[in-house]
Amino acid sequence: MSAGCVVAIDVGGTFTDLVAYLPSEKRSLSTKSLTTYDDFGRGIFDCIRKLALSLEQIGLIKHGTTLVINSLIQRKGAKTALLTTRGFRDALEIGRGNRPLPFDLGYRRHPPLIERKLRFELGERIDAKGEVLRPVDETEVMAMAGQFQAAGIEAIAISFLNAYANPASERRAAELLRYALPDVYVTTGTELSAEWHEYERTATAAANAYVGPLITQYLGRLRTEFQRGGCRGPLMMMGSNGGVLTAEGATRAPLMLVESGPIGGCIGVGHLAAALGFDQAIAFDMGGTTAKCAVTENNVFAFQSTYFIGGYEHGFPVRAPVIDIVEVGAGGGSIGWIDPQKRLHVGPQSAGSTPGPVCYGRGGEEPTITDANLLLGRLDPVRFLGGEMPLDVRAAQRAMASRLAGPLGYDGPDSIEQLASGLVRIAVTTMAGAIRDVTIRRGKDSRDFVLIAYGGGGPLHAVELARELDIRRIVIPPDPGIFSAAGMLMADLRSDRAATYLAPLGAASVVTASVRCRDLEREIAAQLAKDVDVAGYTAEWRGELRYVGQHQSLSVVFHDGDSVETIRAAFVRAYVASFGHEHPKSGIEFVGVRVNVTVGMERAAFAELSADGAPKATGARDVYSTVARRHVVAATWQRAELRAGLEIAGPALVEEFGSTTFLDIGDRLTVGRLGELQIDCALNGSTA
């Protein structure tokens, strides 16, 4: 796979981005096409044609997709049945019985993925120690297979009580059903998660089965199309765990793709930060409808062990390792509105791409963040998207005046700018809240981090966001508009497994935990070896630990042969870092172990930018300075013309296809050797 080029494909809500890395020439090509919802492959092959790539050239494909999450949220999946332990078919509907909105008399969760009449119970029972109290009744299973067939079932989720302690019964039932129903997609809970809590594991199995047939079909067809064109390279999928997985692995566990889309950017940030020598970085991605952020320390990301499909307030949990990303409803299309008490809000409703912001002139009537940025002079009405889409300033002004300024009683000559600036400040507060969630709320000080901002809107709001959070250093990567796809080029092959293991921390439990980890590691390696040639891999072991009596655990890395004292010290360090105090008198216990296995892959390097030449500003225009609270004149620069070592002082705008970087008074930019923009953000005396 070393000879050919590596292609990364990010199929997003509006655009399909493609970046191709040519190892022989050590350079990348990129392009965008509109996403084609009826057949995603068309958008992908449009991109390939635009770049004139021949399929024979392609040595490896890495692909990120929002197919899984969209199918789960829009409820467009297979007709799925659940097979579970007698007495427990309602676990999926009862859930944990909590109400995140405590005062809503009509509160309800989204309905379960599998309705009650398609949830079936089987005579079998395992106890908490894994002892089989009643084996699977095989005759009963085969009889059920007939029922499933008659009912037109396309996918089956199998989840038994206490299977985390002994998965054999689930495996046996799956074997029988796969044999009897070869065309039906069958998944078990313990294939995906070996941790306890029957509801979460069952919901995970249900979700996996629900999207299984769709992903199987999609990947099968895509692979065929590539192969038919002469492509010999494997198809790898971008997983939510920060690594890629094989198409076979993704077909078995499509749930691993649940946050496939935004992960690429995180990986890119991890590698860019490492290449630039930053230990701690915030990945910040602002698109059309939402902004997302995550933190990386020494190119390692934190994980969420439970992810909520449809959000925490109404959604359901799945157990899939997902990079800890926080998402908020603030994007370029987010709408500014006022409630009956005349309180001003921004988002989470978005004008999306249709009708879009008012200034797009496609029928949008409600003022958005993009309209506000246009009115503040931060977007060029003529050169937007390389001149492909002229923006209507007048329409944006009218909407701002009639929808917001009038009702709020703003008047005077600069009322529109004030309001536009206000909308941007509110959006910035919301986005800063998301960054606080992934830093301060996780026990980290945001001021220690560099902010790496990308996506269409990231570079536009970076300095204001940094000021809000007292962050001094910002980095804007090359081609911020396609940075997510570019990041996928750098992803390694990765696979995770976890198991519940309850025992007080001590010499015996450390041995047992190590044995469990070694078993998990072997299991993963064997699985990977079935799909690809694995020459070597690295494994990381983690213990889930807590003080005895506590309910939530912290994840601590440990190694084969570590002493009890080493592990205890690592736990206490992590605890103090998170909560600021420790409990020296308390015992510590294991609640679980986790293993991840990574197989290194050839990856694109960041290209060096030449320092030759003396680029000049291409123009200047009026822009509203949040710092000075008035209009100032800002120089405009074209990103493509910049050279390493160049310094630019704010106020200034750096324009490129798909994004604009804004510098306010006092901000200073230096173009780095990898073509990145390094911004020193002015923090003193700059806030309201």
Next chain:
Amino acid sequence: MRDGESATIDPVTVEIIRCGLLAITNEIDANICRSAYSPIVAEYKDYAVGILDPAGNLICQCTGGIPIFVADILGIAVKDGLAIYGEDSWTPGDIVITNHAGTIGQHLNNVVMYSPVFAGNERGRPIAFVAVVMHWMDIGGWAIGSVSNNASDIFQEGIQFRTVKLYAGGQRQDEMFRIIEYNTRFPEMVLGDVESQIAGCKRGCKRVGQLVARYGLETFNTVVQTIWRQSEEAIRAAIRAVPDGEYLSSTFLDDDGITPGKALPVHIKVIVAGEDFTVDLSRLPPQVLAPINSGAHGGGHTCARIAFKYLFAANEPVQEASFRPLHVILPEGTILSAGPTAAMGRFNLPLPSVIDGIVRALESAIPERVAGGHYGTFSSVQFHGRDPVTGRFFQCLDAGHGGWGAVATADGSGPFRTMAHGNTRTIPSEVQEAMFPLLIEEYGLRPDSGGPGEHRGGLGTRKRYRMRASMSLLTAFERLNDPPWGVCGGKPAQSGNVIVMHAGKDPEAMPKGECELAAGDEVLVLTGGGGGYGDPEHRSAAALREDLEQGYVTEDGAVRDYGCR
């Protein structure tokens, strides 16, 4: 806009400070949940975080705090401190606690901790307070956990701290920590939780101080007034939409737990007049000898405020001004306004019924806004004994989730915990089986338990436990005799119950009581459903067919409740 901000403040600054304050309380909430020690704090989330003005008026409270703490529990605690220490004699780093029954009026486990906020290093009059109320899992008294079925005064229920300092000017008062340590059965857990409570107060003071320093005290205070005014206006507008009048409802509690069969009637009157909403609780039962009493703030006012929020302010953050249009008539000496020495261990037992009753009173006034009654009881089931393998004492405290009432536009939801609870989770069966010598034979929805109606009430649950060792069982169920009612023509739901099945004997009902169990015995716990909404005759054929197909209603049930042939 920048100048002259004192008169009217710009809407952007208001929004930024409003979100900023809420973010502070939610941040502390998340940290406490993650670092807490006891199940009652970490799983059940029995705590709340708030920010108050210098006079003890609530500015904002964390979103996920449980409803029982929406009354002025935090405010009344701070006001007691202001009365005792004075308004101007505070020092940065002071941390005060109180659980005084005469002030707060809930069980002594609920301890409010608070700390003054200063903008700089000055002392005297603070600019705000940050407060965290938390359930301490044991605070002494004669019962484990400090809550019993039959304590007869507050002194049997633990130690009282009335407004004492854990930290004075940042100095840790070691004496106080020793008193706490030697007045609880679980010093490690309680002191562990207390550390997270202290960390919350400290973090809150720092963050509020930073926020005020950034925007200026004058702007901050103006914004607080604006936030209050806007919130109050929103709620007054909602009350105006309710027709004026006096509205009545009644329910009753089965008994007080020590006098079987003696019902305790609850009569509620709600008076709507223009923009004001009055809850008249003068016809409640007098305080009782059993520990189901509460003080005026912790009991009557709490119920009125929770019901008020369900009706008018579900989405408004919890704060003082949203309750200004609410008035409560509550004479002293009732079960929800008991004296300071009354037993209060199970103060929460009557609350769900009273809250539900207040909502029910408005059935005729705003039929589109009310819901059928919910299952309405904490339905507590406790197994305890010694583990036959380890020999260690165990306590499996379980509580039923039940059905919620149907509303004008939809069937009832659930199973959830009561209206006095919020984001409280069930304990997974797998966890219970791993920790206790029990097998759970079934845990599912209970068909036909939802009250019939045009919109059906939510279903209760069936949960059957089989003992794998001998142990004791303690139960406290309510609302068997006045099942969750229907509204607007809807029918009542089925009540819950506890059925004990000793091997080889006839099943016995034990909704409130205590008994011994042997290995092989079974206990079936049934929780109630929610009441229906609208006449069951108007239920659409399609909805009923769907209920039958999914098994939410049985064929017998369809014949009995909906007249199907």
